[in-house]
Each structure stands twice: as C-alpha cells, then as structure tokens.
Amino acid sequence: MPETRPARVLVVDDTEPARYATARTLQRAGFTVVEAGSGEEALRQIAEGGIDAVVLDIKLPDISGLEVCRTIKRDHPDIMVLQLSATFVSSGDRIKGLDSGADYYLGQPVEPAELVATLGALMRIRAAEAAVRLSEARFRAIAETMPQVVWSARPNGTYEYFNSRWYAYTGMPPGTLSTAAARQGWCAAVQTDDQARVTNSWLHSLASGEPFEMECRLRSGDGSYRWFLARALPIHNEAGAIIRWFGTCTDIEDIINAREVLARSQTELEAMVAVRTREIAEANERLRHERAFSELLVASSADGIIAYDDDLRYTLWNKAMERISGLSASNALGRTVGDLLPFLRGEPEQAMRRVLQGETAHMRDQRYTFADSGREGWLEADCTPLRATNGEIIGAIAFIRDITERRAVEEQLRQTQKLEALGQLTSGVAHDFNNLLSAILGNLDLIRKHLPASNSDLTHLLDLALQGAERGQTLTQRLLAFARRQDLRPGLVDIPQLLVGMRELIQRSIGPTITIELRLADDLEPACVDANQLELAILNLAVNSRDAMPAGGALVIAADNLVVGDREQLAPSPGHYVCLSITDNGTGMDEKTMARAVDPFFTTKGPGKGTGLGLSMVHGLAAQSGGFLRLHSRIGVGTTVEILLPRAVVRRPRRVDSEQMPAMKSGRLTVLLVEDDWLIALSTQAMIEDLGHVVHTATSATKALDLLRSGPTFDLVLTDQAMPGMTGVELAGHIRRQWPGLPVLLATGYAELPMLSAAELPRLAKPFRQDDLAAAIYQLMQQVQTKRR
Ligand SMILES: Nc1ncnc2c1ncn2[C@@H]1O[C@H](COP(=O)(O)OP(=O)(O)OP(=O)(O)O)[C@@H](O)[C@H]1O
Ligand SMILES: [Mg+2]
Known part of the structure; x- marks a missing residue:
C-alpha cells in the first residue's frame, strides 16, 4: 500500500x-x-x-x-x-x-x-x-491457501520456502529447511525409480532456465507414495537474470488412477470387443454351418418338406416336393395352400390353420391332385408349428410322404397273398386231375399201340380222345405252374441265346404286323430257371402283347442285370437278378384289369378265347424260381411285363445228351412200381409191361421195402413221391442204404421235393407218356452200367 x-x-x-x-x-x-x-x-x-x-x-x-x-x-x-x-x-x-x-x-x-x-x-x-x-x-498468503505444495528456490537450486502442505504431506517439522533432507527439497521425497529422471530434468532446468515439468511419485509421511505433477518456473529480474524459482507439486494420484482405470478399461473393453467379435464370428460361422446343414437336409430329404406362413402361403418347397408335385419351388412359393392343392380346401385347411395356433396335424391316406401339374397319388403328412427361439409361432412346417408307390406295392402284396391262397387250392385239384390224366393218357397210348392199323374209325376216335386228354394235360401244367407246383428243372440259362433261338417261333406266333426288337445287355449274367418253362412264359407274354396290338405294333424284349434293394417288397430277397422284360405299345390295362391280370382264370378275352392262365403261369414260374413278376401298364400307352429271375450262382449241371441216345432198349428188367393210386398204378404197370419188362407193384413204401427184402431181385424201382406214410424220397433213402446198387426213379408232379436229396434222384414228371417213361428207364440203366464198368 x-x-x-x-x-x-x-x-x-x-x-x-x-x-x-x-x-x-x-x-x-x-x-x-x-x-x-x-x-x-x-x-x-x-x-x-x-x-x-x-x-x-x-x-x-x-x-x-x-x-x-x-x-x-x-x-x-x-x-x-x-x-x-x-x-x-x-x-x-x-x-x-x-x-x-x-x-x-x-x-x-x-x-x-x-x-x-x-x-x-x-x-x-x-x-x-x-x-x-x-x-x-501476499505470496505466502496465496501459497498457503493453494491446494498444492508450493515452494521457491534460489537460482542455484537451494530451497527457500515450502508451504504448509509440504510439511503436512511429508510429515517434516515445519520450517526445517536446514536439514540435509530439506536441502534436497522435494527431490528427496521422489520415489527411487523416478529419482534419476526427475533430478536430471531439474538440473537441466536450473542450468538452462527452461521451465520444469515432470510427473513423479512422492513419499508421504506414512511412507506411501502418491503421484504428483511437479512444475517450476524461473523469475527473472529486469536484467533478465534468474532471481528465483517458483514451483508447485500437484497431487495427480486420482487422475493417474483414473487414467489407469481408463486405460485398463479401454484395454479390457478392446479385449472384450475382440472376444465378442470372435464369438459373433464363430456364432455366425456355426449359424452358417447349421444353415447349410439344414438346407442340405431339406434339399436332400426324400420326404417333401414345405412351410407356410400366417396367410397359409408356402414359404418353403423342397426338391422332394418338386418331385412329388411336378411343380417347381418358384411356382409354388408365395401361393396359398388351397390354391395349389385344391383337395386341402375345407377341413384340412382348417387343421393347417390350427397348427399356426400351436396344434399338430396329421393326414393319412390322403388322395392328392396338384393344381397345375395334374399329378395324382396318395400322401401322408405331419404338420407342426414352426417356432422362433423365443417360442413365438412364425409359421408351420409339414413333412410329406408320397405313399403312392407304397400303396401300389401293398396292393401287389395283397395280390400275391391272394394268389398264394388260390395257388394252394388250385394245386390240389390240378394234382388229382394230373393223376387222372396220367391214367387216361397211359391207357389211351397203349390202346392205340395195340389197335390194328386197319381200324381207322377207332383210331380216329382214339386220336380225338388223346387230343382232349393232351389239352387237359396242358391245362393242368399251367395250373400247376401257377400254383408253383411244377416239376421244374432249374439250370443255368443263357437268356440271349434262348431269345435268339426263339425269335422265329415268337414272330410266327405274333404275326408279321408286329416287329420284334431284342435289347440285351452285353454283360448279362445267366439266370437260374427251367429253360423250357421260361420259353413257354415268354411265348405266353408275346401272345398277350399280340392280343393287345390287333392292328400291329412293336414288341421289345429286353434283358438286363438288376440289383434289387430291400425296398422292393415283391422280391423274395434283395440281391442280383436278371430282368427279362416284354414291352408292347398296345392297348394297355386300366387299374382294375391290372389288379386282376395275374389271377388264374381272369381274362378279358371272352369265353373260349382265353383261359386266363397265361400270366398266372408266368407269375408262378417266376415265384417258384426264386424270382418275381412286375407289371407296368398305362391305358393307350402299352404294357411292360418284367420277369425277375435270380442270377445263377450254381455251376451248370451235366446234362444227358438226349439226342445221342441210342434206341431205347434196356433188355428185360424186373421193375418194382410203388404207387398208392391204383388207377395210376394199373396204367403205369401196363406201360412198363408193354415195354417188355416185368413189374411188381407195391401200394405203399413199406410194402415196397417188404417186397425188396423177400421178393425177387429188382433191377429198378419206380416210385411215386407223394404217398401217405413214407414219401418216395424217404423210400429212396432206405434203398440207397440197404441196396446201394439199386437205381430209383422218382415220379412226381410236385416241385417241393427236399432239394438236396431230390437233386440226386433221377426224376420223371407226371403225367408221363410211355415214351417219357422209356427214355427215363433207358437213361437210368445207362448210368448204372457206366458206373459198374
Ligand atoms: N400285354 C397286355 N396288354 C394288355 N392287356 C393284357 C396284356 N397281358 C395281359 N393282359 C390282360 O390280362 C388278362 C389276363 O392275361 P392272361 O395271359 O393271364 O390270360 P389271357 O391272355 O386272357 O388268356 P390266355 O393266356 O389263356 O390266352 C388278359 O385277358 C388281358 O386283359
Ligand atoms: Mg394270355
């Protein structure tokens, strides 16, 4: 002032x-x-x-x-x-x-x-x-009221003054500027790690006169450290010389901490962001995988998969659905349920709406027709709500199985079972009938043989009787074939060779207005089947095709190897088959006709024209040979009949070359005839005697064994297979053990012989004519002689 x-x-x-x-x-x-x-x-x-x-x-x-x-x-x-x-x-x-x-x-x-x-x-x-x-x-008043440590020093760096905050912080007694520590001033309180840095900088400022500023830790009275910002400015006199340094030390511990926390939280934040980013990327990747996987599932599913939204509009239409419906996804998506599938209008559509409320819906044996493609068939469907992760219903999804084929197969299976039952019934009748025919034919043959040639009237009548009996025989053959009770001789059959061989015969049977094309796979495997019966079957099918093409057409006979999976219900077992198919472009069959075509006696050809046993026979042959039959037909397009035969795995059995057989004379033999049916027994006995042999007849296997033990020495035993008590095969077994050299000939109309033993026994198919009998006896005796030599 x-x-x-x-x-x-x-x-x-x-x-x-x-x-x-x-x-x-x-x-x-x-x-x-x-x-x-x-x-x-x-x-x-x-x-x-x-x-x-x-x-x-x-x-x-x-x-x-x-x-x-x-x-x-x-x-x-x-x-x-x-x-x-x-x-x-x-x-x-x-x-x-x-x-x-x-x-x-x-x-x-x-x-x-x-x-x-x-x-x-x-x-x-x-x-x-x-x-x-x-x-x-004034300076002191200001310095004392400042919240920082305030100090002053002389130009040489010795300290003049510290405000009370310094003493309060360091715990030094106030005013002790003369002690050694005090002489060092605030520098003495600097943390060891910071000391060199701070001292150098302070000495530099003293020497250069540049302002001093530095962050460092200062020790407090209780030994703990806090961060301070130390600053000092030089005061100059008028001449420009430094007369004093004024300094402050400001506590920045909280700022440093905050800075550290900030830095830490920033690093943590960055780390967290990195982790989250990675998690999101991984989740995205997973999602992509899952999406790709589910898309693959949907795309490759054999079942149709569709989804629809609240408006009952399709939002998903997978590949299988395109296949079933014949409609592309682009055509179907966005269209309403009832628009595309008119059969869903009404109750089914209501059920589909209820699915959007959380219910499920199921459809069984639903007939379908698609609006645009006109595709028809049968389906099964299961429909469930489609939920978002929060459980909210966002639509519905339905799995659709086309059961058209399954129903067809089931139908065929029913058909097969029906045929099985019919076959059993038929076989009984045919068997008896066969025996009767054997007797009739045998006796007619003998009568004709011994009738004087001059008696032409009687000969003519006899021939008519023989013709009738022969037709009856063909009929029973077909019946037995259908009933799968034929006496089959399965063997390796080279189908191409067989077809080429019969081409002429087929052409003659179907006439010149129909062309024949053979399509034969190069690597075709041989089939295991009775060759004669197969020829008969092919002829039957060719004739059926001819009847379906009255104005001419094309007949394609194809053969190829086929591996049948376990989905083929008609097949007796999955495996390798040879498929022989006969295709025509004739009238075709409607569903009703198809369903009954294989039934015995089913014919559309009118009384007297067809027996209705053609397809039955083919079916029976295929089944008895371990294969199966498939029909495909469309009205106005044509028919394909497929005979599937098991691929041959057995070696070709040695065949007796009948053409090289010399005149069938075997000398006078003593024959034991075993036959329970007296009518057959008498007729057969007459045939054998007529061939010049001696016959003893036994009406059962037991009686035959008695005769063998006590009677004359026999050269040959001719036995029926189906007899009460002991069968022909069983009898043959006894004979082989007790009279090993004695040949046995088995007469049978049945094919259900135990295959092993039957394969070793020479057989004679019933009904047989005298010539057949003579040939069989001759062959057998030849074999016996060869063995003895
Ligand atoms: N290729 C075909 N095309 C059209 N219909 C067929 C064909 N094959 C068979 N059918 C139908 O199946 C029915 C039964 O045939 P199947 O061969 O069993 O007896 P059929 O031919 O009527 O008599 P048969 O064989 O004794 O002459 C036939 O009447 C016919 O209606
Ligand atoms: Mg026919």
Whole structure:
C-alpha cells in the first residue's frame, strides 16, 4: 500500500533549542513532527504508534540513546532510526550506533539539508522494505491457501520456502529447511525409480532456465507414495537474470488412477470387443454351418418338406416336393395352400390353420391332385408349428410322404397273398386231375399201340380222345405252374441265346404286323430257371402283347442285370437278378384289369378265347424260381411285363445228351412200381409191361421195402413221391442204404421235393407218356452200367 500521509517523525533531544531547530527544519521539509525530551518519553510516544522514523540524539538524560535505539528496533523494527551524535565523533562511536540498530548515523553539527535528505532516503528505504514485506506476505498468503505444495528456490537450486502442505504431506517439522533432507527439497521425497529422471530434468532446468515439468511419485509421511505433477518456473529480474524459482507439486494420484482405470478399461473393453467379435464370428460361422446343414437336409430329404406362413402361403418347397408335385419351388412359393392343392380346401385347411395356433396335424391316406401339374397319388403328412427361439409361432412346417408307390406295392402284396391262397387250392385239384390224366393218357397210348392199323374209325376216335386228354394235360401244367407246383428243372440259362433261338417261333406266333426288337445287355449274367418253362412264359407274354396290338405294333424284349434293394417288397430277397422284360405299345390295362391280370382264370378275352392262365403261369414260374413278376401298364400307352429271375450262382449241371441216345432198349428188367393210386398204378404197370419188362407193384413204401427184402431181385424201382406214410424220397433213402446198387426213379408232379436229396434222384414228371417213361428207364440203366464198368 503506498504511503499517502506525510511521514511522522519523532525528534528526541533533551536540548530544547537544538530539538526545536531540528523539528522546524523537518516540518519545513514536509514531515509531521512530534518531540520528546527524554528516552522514556520517546519510548512512550513510540508505543502510542504512528511513528515512522525517529531522529535520536545519543546523549539523553535518562536512558542512553543507544539503549533507546535497541529497544525501538526490538519492538518496532519497521521504524527508521537516525542517530545524531555529539559534535565530535570517532568511527568507533559510529560503529556502536549502527550496531545498536540505527539505520543511519550523522555527526553534529548537521546541515539541515543533509538531515532532510538523509531522512528522506531512510523513508524511501522504509517504503521499499514495506513493499517487499507486503508482497512477501501476499505470496505466502496465496501459497498457503493453494491446494498444492508450493515452494521457491534460489537460482542455484537451494530451497527457500515450502508451504504448509509440504510439511503436512511429508510429515517434516515445519520450517526445517536446514536439514540435509530439506536441502534436497522435494527431490528427496521422489520415489527411487523416478529419482534419476526427475533430478536430471531439474538440473537441466536450473542450468538452462527452461521451465520444469515432470510427473513423479512422492513419499508421504506414512511412507506411501502418491503421484504428483511437479512444475517450476524461473523469475527473472529486469536484467533478465534468474532471481528465483517458483514451483508447485500437484497431487495427480486420482487422475493417474483414473487414467489407469481408463486405460485398463479401454484395454479390457478392446479385449472384450475382440472376444465378442470372435464369438459373433464363430456364432455366425456355426449359424452358417447349421444353415447349410439344414438346407442340405431339406434339399436332400426324400420326404417333401414345405412351410407356410400366417396367410397359409408356402414359404418353403423342397426338391422332394418338386418331385412329388411336378411343380417347381418358384411356382409354388408365395401361393396359398388351397390354391395349389385344391383337395386341402375345407377341413384340412382348417387343421393347417390350427397348427399356426400351436396344434399338430396329421393326414393319412390322403388322395392328392396338384393344381397345375395334374399329378395324382396318395400322401401322408405331419404338420407342426414352426417356432422362433423365443417360442413365438412364425409359421408351420409339414413333412410329406408320397405313399403312392407304397400303396401300389401293398396292393401287389395283397395280390400275391391272394394268389398264394388260390395257388394252394388250385394245386390240389390240378394234382388229382394230373393223376387222372396220367391214367387216361397211359391207357389211351397203349390202346392205340395195340389197335390194328386197319381200324381207322377207332383210331380216329382214339386220336380225338388223346387230343382232349393232351389239352387237359396242358391245362393242368399251367395250373400247376401257377400254383408253383411244377416239376421244374432249374439250370443255368443263357437268356440271349434262348431269345435268339426263339425269335422265329415268337414272330410266327405274333404275326408279321408286329416287329420284334431284342435289347440285351452285353454283360448279362445267366439266370437260374427251367429253360423250357421260361420259353413257354415268354411265348405266353408275346401272345398277350399280340392280343393287345390287333392292328400291329412293336414288341421289345429286353434283358438286363438288376440289383434289387430291400425296398422292393415283391422280391423274395434283395440281391442280383436278371430282368427279362416284354414291352408292347398296345392297348394297355386300366387299374382294375391290372389288379386282376395275374389271377388264374381272369381274362378279358371272352369265353373260349382265353383261359386266363397265361400270366398266372408266368407269375408262378417266376415265384417258384426264386424270382418275381412286375407289371407296368398305362391305358393307350402299352404294357411292360418284367420277369425277375435270380442270377445263377450254381455251376451248370451235366446234362444227358438226349439226342445221342441210342434206341431205347434196356433188355428185360424186373421193375418194382410203388404207387398208392391204383388207377395210376394199373396204367403205369401196363406201360412198363408193354415195354417188355416185368413189374411188381407195391401200394405203399413199406410194402415196397417188404417186397425188396423177400421178393425177387429188382433191377429198378419206380416210385411215386407223394404217398401217405413214407414219401418216395424217404423210400429212396432206405434203398440207397440197404441196396446201394439199386437205381430209383422218382415220379412226381410236385416241385417241393427236399432239394438236396431230390437233386440226386433221377426224376420223371407226371403225367408221363410211355415214351417219357422209356427214355427215363433207358437213361437210368445207362448210368448204372457206366458206373459198374
Ligand atoms: N400285354 C397286355 N396288354 C394288355 N392287356 C393284357 C396284356 N397281358 C395281359 N393282359 C390282360 O390280362 C388278362 C389276363 O392275361 P392272361 O395271359 O393271364 O390270360 P389271357 O391272355 O386272357 O388268356 P390266355 O393266356 O389263356 O390266352 C388278359 O385277358 C388281358 O386283359
Ligand atoms: Mg394270355
């Protein structure tokens, strides 16, 4: 604060004139003057206050001027003291005066101008000192109120001042600036790790005068460390020299922590983002896989899969559905359920709506017709709601199985079972009938043989009877074939060879208006079947085709290898087959005709024209040979009949070459005939005797064994197979054990012989004619002779 009032000067002198003169001089110079005549008075006046300077005479009556000066300076150091000495002073006096605290010393007599000038100078000094004290006080006030540590240092770096925060933080006793630690100042509190960095930087600032700034950890009184920002700025004088450094240390621990937390959370955040990004990428990848997988499932499913939305519009239509419906997905998607499948209108559509409410719906044996393609058939469907992950229903999905084929197969299976039952019934009748025919034919043959050639009328009648009986025989053959009770001789059959061989015959049977094309696979495997019966079957089929193509057409006979899987229900077992098919482009059959075509006696050809046994026979042959029959037909398009025969795996059996057989004379043999049917027995006996042999007849196997033991020596046993008690095969077994060399010929119309033993026995198919019998006996005896040789 600048001085506004004139300085107030106390003039102390015990000599009144001198005091007066001095006072006057000062008053004239503008000072306010008070006076005191003694030391005591002077001190009292000073104690009252308001005195800026004292002009003090050394010599006082009561207290010495030096003492007064000391007291003033002790109690009021800001009061300027100018000592006036006696007339003559030595330099020792001057020293004493200044030592007592006086600010200046003048010797008497004093020139008034010198006194005024000296006092003016002293007052200026006082004002300057007051200003410094004030600024110092201000600085301290500010420094103490600041929330930071504040310090100052000399240009050489020694510390002058620390505010109380420093002492509070470090725990050092206030004002201890002289200790070694204090001399190092705040640098002593810097954490060891930071020390070199901080000290170097501070020394650099001291040397260069550049401002100092650094972050470091400072030790607190309790030994813990906190982060501080240390800063220092140089203060220059007018000449530009540094006179002082001012510094602060600001606690930034919280900022550092916050910064660290921030940095940490930023890294954590980044790590979390990276993890999440990876998880999302993985989830996406999984989703892509799952999607691809489910798309693959949907696309490759054999079942039709469709989905529809709330408006009952298709949102999914897979490949299988395209196949079933004949409609592409692009055609179906977006269209409504009832629009595309008119048969769903009404109740089924209601059920499909209820699925959207959470129910399920099932359809069984539903007939279908697709709107655009006109595809028809039968289906089964299961429909369930389609839910989002939160459970909300977002549509429905349905799995659709086309059961058209299955139904057809089931139908065929029913048909097969029906045929099986019919076959059993038929076989019984045919068997008896066969026996009767055997007797009739046998006897007619004999009568004809012995009838004189001249009797032509009788011969003619006899021939008619024979023809009738022969037709009856063909009929029973077909019946037995259908009933699968034929006496088959299966063997390796080279089908191409067989077909090429019969081509002529077929062409003759079907006439010139129908062309024949053979399509034969190069690598065709041989089939295992009775060749003669197969030829008969092919002829039957060719004739059926001819009848279906009255105006001519094309007949394709094809043969190929075929592997049949376990889905083929008609097949007796899965495996390798040879498929022989006969295709025509004739009238074809409607469903009803197809369903019954194989039934015995079913014919559409009118009474007397067809027996209805053709397909029955073919079917029976295929089944008995271990194969099966398949029919495909469309009205107006044509018919394909497929005979599937098992691929041959057995070796071709040695065949007796009948063409090289010499005249069938075997000499006179003693034959044991075993036959339970007396009619057959008599007729057969007549045939054998007519061949010149001796016959003994037994009506059962047991009786035959008796005869063998007790009777004549036999050359040959001819036995029926089907007999009550012991069968022909069983009898043959006994004979082989007890009379090993005795040949046995088995007469049978049945094919259900135990195959192993039957294969070893020579056989004669019933009904047989005398020629057949003669050939069989001849062959057998030839074999016996070859063995004996
Ligand atoms: N290729 C075909 N094309 C059209 N219909 C056929 C064909 N084959 C068979 N059929 C039908 O099946 C019926 C039964 O045939 P199957 O061969 O069993 O007896 P059929 O031919 O009528 O009499 P048969 O064989 O004694 O002359 C036939 O009457 C005919 O209606
Ligand atoms: Mg026919």
